[in-house]
Amino acid sequence: MTSDVKRLIRMPTSLHGKTGLEVMAMSRAALDDFDPLRDAVPEVFTDTPVKVELRQPFEGALRSERFNLGPGVTEVPEYAAVFLASRGVARIEAVR
Numbered sequence: 001m002t003s004d005v006k007r008l009i010r011m012p013t014s015l016h017g018k019t020g021l022e023v024m025a026m027s028r029a030a031l032d033d034f035d036p037l038r039d040a041v042p043e044v045f046t047d048t049p050v051k052v053e054l055r056q057p058f059e060g061a062l063r064s065e066r067f068n069l070g071p072g073v074t075e076v077p078e079y080a081a082v083f084l085a086s087r088g089v090a091r092i093e094a095v096r
Contacts (some may be wrong), residue, residue: 015042020079020086037062045079051093052081058089 010016010023023039027068036039041063062080069076069091073093076084084090 016086018086019047020082022036031062038064041083045077045082047077047079049075050078050081052084052090054084054090055094056089058084 004095012025014023015021016023019036019041021036024034024040028033028094030096037060052075054069054071055074056071058067060067062083065077065080067076068082081090081092087094
């Protein structure tokens with residue numbers, strides 16, 4: 001049970017504002033194999049490099065790529081830049 005009922009329903013294919021991940025409709029059976037950091041990264045965000053400034057370290061996987069990033073300026077794929085900026089971990093410096 002949850003007391004926060006306003007987040008139970010989201011529009012499918014919209015983006016979650018604090019992650020940049022896609023809201024996806026799915027069956028209960030599909031939920032067991034669902035990995036949001038692999039399956040909900042929107043295809044519209046590409047592998048194009050984007051320069052970001054990380055405020056803190058980030059270690060994790062998005063799509064099928066592992067990241068182990070320290071603070072400072074670096075380039076990451078566009079989909080990772082959106083995720084990191086949405087989470088407040090990074091600031092997007094430039095887009096090519």
